[in-house]
Amino acid sequence: MSDLLEEMILNGAPISGGIAIGKLFFLETLLEEIVPEFSIPTTEVEKEIGRYRRAVLSSREDLHDLQRFLAKEGSTEAVSIIDTHIQMLEDPFMTTFMEKKIRQRMKNTETVFRSVMIDYEKEFSKVKDSFFKQRLLDVKDLSQRILRNLHPRKTLLTEEIPENSVIFTKELIPSSTAEASKGQVKGFITEIGGTTSHAALIAKSKGIPYVANISTDTLYPHKGADVIIDGKTGIVIVNPNEVTLEKYQKDFEDNLQKKGLEIDEGTDGTVTKDGVKVDLLANIENLSDLDLLIPYNAEGIGLFRSEFLFFGKELQNFAEEDQFILYQKVMNKARGMPVIFRTFDVGGDKGNVNQYDAEPNPALGCRGIRFLLRNREIFVHQLRALLRVSPDGDLRILLPMISDVGELLQAKELIQEAALELRSEGHEIADEIPIGCMIEVPSAVLMCDHIARECDFLSIGTNDLIQYTLAADRATQEVHPFYKPSHPSILRMIKRIIEEAGKANIPVSLCGEMASDPLMAPLLLGLGVRKLSCASRFIPRLRKMVTELSLPKVEKVTEEVLRLENADVIETVLKETFGSMLTDDGVCS
Numbered sequence: 001m002s003d004l005l006e007e008m009i010l011n012g013a014p015i016s017g018g019i020a021i022g023k024l025f026f027l028e029t030l031l032e033e034i035v036p037e038f039s040i041p042t043t044e045v046e047k048e049i050g051r052y053r054r055a056v057l058s059s060r061e062d063l064h065d066l067q068r069f070l071a072k073e074g075s076t077e078a079v080s081i082i083d084t085h086i087q088m089l090e091d092p093f094m095t096t097f098m099e100k101k102i103r104q105r106m107k108n109t110e111t112v113f114r115s116v117m118i119d120y121e122k123e124f125s126k127v128k129d130s131f132f133k134q135r136l137l138d139v140k141d142l143s144q145r146i147l148r149n150l151h152p153r154k155t156l157l158t159e160e161i162p163e164n165s166v167i168f169t170k171e172l173i174p175s176s177t178a179e180a181s182k183g184q185v186k187g188f189i190t191e192i193g194g195t196t197s198h199a200a201l202i203a204k205s206k207g208i209p210y211v212a213n214i215s216t217d218t219l220y221p222h223k224g225a226d227v228i229i230d231g232k233t234g235i236v237i238v239n240p241n242e243v244t245l246e247k248y249q250k251d252f253e254d255n256l257q258k259k260g261l262e263i264d265e266g267t268d269g270t271v272t273k274d275g276v277k278v279d280l281l282a283n284i285e286n287l288s289d290l291d292l293l294i295p296y297n298a299e300g301i302g303l304f305r306s307e308f309l310f311f312g313k314e315l316q317n318f319a320e321e322d323q324f325i326l327y328q329k330v331m332n333k334a335r336g337m338p339v340i341f342r343t344f345d346v347g348g349d350k351g352n353v354n355q356y357d358a359e360p361n362p363a364l365g366c367r368g369i370r371f372l373l374r375n376r377e378i379f380v381h382q383l384r385a386l387l388r389v390s391p392d393g394d395l396r397i398l399l400p401m402i403s404d405v406g407e408l409l410q411a412k413e414l415i416q417e418a419a420l421e422l423r424s425e426g427h428e429i430a431d432e433i434p435i436g437c438m439i440e441v442p443s444a445v446l447m448c449d450h451i452a453r454e455c456d457f458l459s460i461g462t463n464d465l466i467q468y469t470l471a472a473d474r475a476t477q478e479v480h481p482f483y484k485p486s487h488p489s490i491l492r493m494i495k496r497i498i499e500e501a502g503k504a505n506i507p508v509s510l511c512g513e514m515a516s517d518p519l520m521a522p523l524l525l526g527l528g529v530r531k532l533s534c535a536s537r538f539i540p541r542l543r544k545m546v547t548e549l550s551l552p553k554v555e556k557v558t559e560e561v562l563r564l565e566n567a568d569v570i571e572t573v574l575k576e577t578f579g580s581m582l583t584d585d586g587v588c589s
């Protein structure tokens with residue numbers, strides 16, 4: 001940051017709290033872009049209609065992918081917003097209308113579509129009601145998506161935005177907000193936008209600061225400049241000088257400290273009122289997530305979703321050496337804390353990998369360990385890279401989607417072979433590298449006594465365990481009412497896993513989204529869970545909850561709850577017993 005450029009302070013409307021420090025990046029919207037316009041002969045009409053239909057289908061696939069990604073992030077609000085987009089897209093009226101217009105106007109699809117959307121926007125703009133204005137933005141969002149699929153180009157948010165960007169744009173559409181990863185996008189500034197817009201709700205649920213009512217024309221000449229935004233006060237500072245920057249950097253860190261809720265001095269980590277230790281670990285998806293470990297006082301990495309490091313790239317082409325360099329960075333940033341590194345969990349909701357593209361039911365397809373055992377070269381490259389960083393800290397290897405003890409045995413053999421080979425090549429490898437299994441498939445729960453005897457730790461993946469046990473897709477909104485973390489079957493499964501791990505004398509952690517819900521914490525402690533792993537930003541509220549609980553009380557409530565047969569009743573009991581410890585936004589009071 002420089003003192004040479006003049007500092008400019010702008011006052012906008014606060015939308016989503018927090019301080020962001022980064023560089024200004026202008027995001028243009030597709031509707032403002034020039035799309036090709038030309039007439040078509042009658043013979044081309046059906047072809048254009050076919051293009052439109054394919055664009056709608058691809059848009060629907062994009063939205064489903066986005067939903068899965070959001071579900072994993074725990075942004076439930078965002079998942080349901082995207083669901084309304086899918087419904088709008090599936091509206092037969094829209095498709096029939098567009099097809100009719102292409103036939104009538106005899107122009108290319110982009111031109112017809114764009115003019116239909118402009119007419120639609122004109123109609124909508126006359127309406128004063130803010131609910132309808134909100135819908136207009138959703139329509140714009142959808143039309144941009146369809147245009148993008150008609151007129152393929154790289155998607156801006158995932159590919160071109162540099163790290164540490166503060167995005168500025170005229171109006172933020174929900175999907176751009178939803179697609180923004182926190183590593184890349186530090187904050188949002190828009191000219192138009194309200195606190196109740198879908199984009200605002202998504203920004204809040206992702207914890208990304210957002211200020212509206214700032215003119216893009218004012219910011220445009222400063223593209224690429226340093227900027228600070230304060231989402232609580234609505235202040236935007238372009239080209240901050242050293243003093244301002246220091247002040248905001250301090251505020252930013254203080255904020256994190258406050259959120260992190262220091263572990264009390266003299267105590268050994270996070271403990272309940274009656275002194276029971278509970279480890280609060282972080283789920284990590286990319287390198288920038290690692291920067292949150294210290295501010296949020298995570299006590300280790302409970303789940304490193306390694307597949308996200310290579311999201312959208314070809315796993316086959318990931319050389320051992322490239323992986324080694326990445327994993328070294330992870331170990332360095334973990335500074336000796338335990339790192340539970342899960343091998344690639346590809347397939348299913350994580351997206352398909354080339355040859356399995358055509359799986360009719362990916363969630364029940366060649367996912368996780370099944371993929372790895374069938375694609376040994378990919379698996380072995382990853383194992384070798386992991387083993388090579390084992391001397392750099394406390395590395396543990398976690399195997400995804402184990403549904404049979406045989407898979408664990410095969411994987412262990414491959415790990416042993418890789419270790420022998422590496423040692424014979426002169427590499428140093430830690431003497432002991434614990435190997436663990438994700439318990440996220442019902443068969444693994446039933447067989448967990450055998451599994452526990454063959455491995456060093458277990459990790460309960462409730463996201464998948466709930467989906468497979470209750471036969472309810474984790475990312476499909478229509479079946480969301482069936483996807484119940486507090487279902488008695490799930491609680492009984494967790495209890496069984498804890499008991500069997502106890503008999504085998506190995507540790508268990510729980511790393512599904514359920515771990516981030518402070519209302520579930522008493523129940524999980526009552527069931528015997530002592531290690532919870534979730535996105536770092538949820539650790540503070542969990543820590544607060546845990547430190548206010550005492551074991552005899554949670555065990556008594558859990559005993560009662562385990563006698564109940566209905567998930568909704570269980571949830572009511574939890575709310576009645578522990579709800580007063582939470583504020584409206586789910587944070588402990």
Ligand code: PEP
Nearest residue numbers: 440461462463464511512
């Ligand atoms: C789970 O299934 O609960 C889990 C933590 O793994 P993922 O969400 O990555 O499938």
Ligand code: MG
Nearest residue numbers: 440461463464
């Ligand atoms: Mg899983």
